[in-house]
Amino acid sequence: MTLMQEFTKGLWKEMPPFRLVLGLCPTLAVTTSAENGIGMGVAVVFVLTLSNILVSMMRHIIPKAVRIACFIVIAASLVVSLELLMQAYVYSLYEKLGIFVPLIVVNCIILGRAEAFAAKNGVAASIADGLGIGLGFTMALTFLGSLREILGNGTWFGMNLFGDAFEPFQIMVKAPGAFICLGLILAGMNCINRWQAHRTGTEPVSIGCQACGASCKSCQLQMAMPEDAKKGV
Amino acid sequence: MDILTIFVSAIFVNNILLSQFLGNCPYLGCSREKGVAVGMGAAVIFVTVVATLFTWLMQHYVLDPLKLGYLQTIVFIVVIAALVQFVEMFLKKMVPPLYRSLGIYLPLITTNCAVMGVALLMQRKGYDLVTSLLYAAGYSSGFLLALLLMAGIRERLDTCRLPKTMAGTPIALVMAGLMSLAFMAFKGMAQ
Numbered sequence: 568m569t570l571m572q573e574f575t576k577g578l579w580k581e582m583p584p585f586r587l588v589l590g591l592c593p594t595l596a597v598t599t600s601a602e603n604g605i606g607m608g609v610a611v612v613f614v615l616t617l618s619n620i621l622v623s624m625m626r627h628i629i630p631k632a633v634r635i636a637c638f639i640v641i642a643a644s645l646v647v648s649l650e651l652l653m654q655a656y657v658y659s660l661y662e663k664l665g666i667f668v669p670l671i672v673v674n675c676i677i678l679g680r681a682e683a684f685a686a687k688n689g690v691a692a693s694i695a696d697g698l699g700i701g702l703g704f705t706m707a708l709t710f711l712g713s714l715r716e717i718l719g720n721g722t723w724f725g726m727n728l729f730g731d732a733f734e735p736f737q738i739m740v741k742a743p744g745a746f747i748c749l750g751l752i753l754a755g756m757n758c759i760n761r762w763q764a765h766r767t768g769t770e771p772v773s774i775g776c777q778a779c780g781a782s783c784k785s786c787q788l789q790m791a792m793p794e795d796a797k798k799g800v
Numbered sequence: 801m802d803i804l805t806i807f808v809s810a811i812f813v814n815n816i817l818l819s820q821f822l823g824n825c826p827y828l829g830c831s832r833e834k835g836v837a838v839g840m841g842a843a844v845i846f847v848t849v850v851a852t853l854f855t856w857l858m859q860h861y862v863l864d865p866l867k868l869g870y871l872q873t874i875v876f877i878v879v880i881a882a883l884v885q886f887v888e889m890f891l892k893k894m895v896p897p898l899y900r901s902l903g904i905y906l907p908l909i910t911t912n913c914a915v916m917g918v919a920l921l922m923q924r925k926g927y928d929l930v931t932s933l934l935y936a937a938g939y940s941s942g943f944l945l946a947l948l949l950m951a952g953i954r955e956r957l958d959t960c961r962l963p964k965t966m967a968g969t970p971i972a973l974v975m976a977g978l979m980s981l982a983f984m985a986f987k988g989m990a991q
Contacts, residue, residue, distance in 0.1 A: 742821070
């Protein structure tokens with residue numbers, strides 16, 4: 568695959584969390600507004616791209632047995648730098664995202680891409696992959712954040728959209744709204760996949776593990792998969 | 801604050817999964833059968849309490865005196881990862897029956913954000929050691945409760961006829977949303 572393809576696959580074909588169901592916790596928690604969604608997305612782009620670069624450069628040095636621990640330490644060091652940068656330049660955003668900034672360390676996207684891609688590919692390809700997947704994640708979070716902010720608060724990026732007469736669905740910016748919105752979006756993605764498959768006469772791509780490529784040993788979703796799907800990975 | 805208030809607050813009002821969004825991956829992954837849900841939940845309770853103990857001690861006796869607060873994230877994740885590894889080896893050697901029932905869940909817990917999330921929350925809220933441990937036990941019991949309820953619902957869902965687009969993850973998330981709605985009714989019982 569060319570660099571361009573590595574980059575663009577993250578924008579739709581392997582877009583987390585809508586196609587690869589990874590990194591759900593920040594997706595659900597911080598998307599109460601479009602602005603928070605973008606902020607979290609950019610933070611993940613930063614960590615993901617740099618961690619991909621470092622993992623890719625060190626892929627011949629890291630022993631296979633302790634690779635997960637190494638990836639976690641690399642991600643943790645990057646998250647510490649990110650925290651210091653955010654405290655210095657965008658403190659209000661840092662406060663709003665709360666514990667979800669340090670929790671980027673245990674975000675499955677970072678570990679998943681390190682293991683599935685950066686540990687097997689060169690530096691240039693890993694940068695393209697990190698930027699693409701990160702940007703896809705940012706877009707997904709901004710989309711979900713916009714949806715919840717518009718319905719739940721009647722605003723978009725703080726702009727009032729409907730005037731005073733609009734009675735917002737308060738539930739959308741609270742916890743249940745996050746789960747239901749994401750569930751319906753995933754159902755929509757399934758619908759699109761099935762329609763595409765029907766048009767081209769192929770098997771529909773199911774959402775989730777097939778596109779991931781990381782080892783299931785480090786993944787919490789592994790028990791969600793039927794046995795035969797695991798063998799393919 | 802008395803113990804009962806802490807537990808009500810941690811299990812029902814601020815349920816870690818349904819109102820704080822921590823630990824969603826195992827929630828979707830391990831809620832297919834009740835047995836798996838109980839195994840995962842028990843492993844999370846165990847590791848969360850021990851991890852909170854060690855991270856609290858680390859924060860107050862190493863990081864704070866040396867003014868290394870900014871290293872919190874990296875220190876916590878290394879402590880948790882080492883701890884999980886150690887617990888796994890200890891159980892394997894000393895308590896084989898327990899290892900057989902919890903063993904397969906342990907490696908997954910390192911990257912479970914509920915464990916790290918609780919450890920971080922305790923530091924942000926500034927609780928003392930005993931309160932922190934009680935909250936850790938409460939939060940992780942809430943996780944077990946949510947996982948178990950969800951497993952019960954999903955075992956029923958398997959026999960239902962669903963639209964193909966909703967089957968699997970989408971319906972699980974919508975169910976989680978409805979459960980979260982139900983848990984909102986506990987607001988007002990405790991802080």
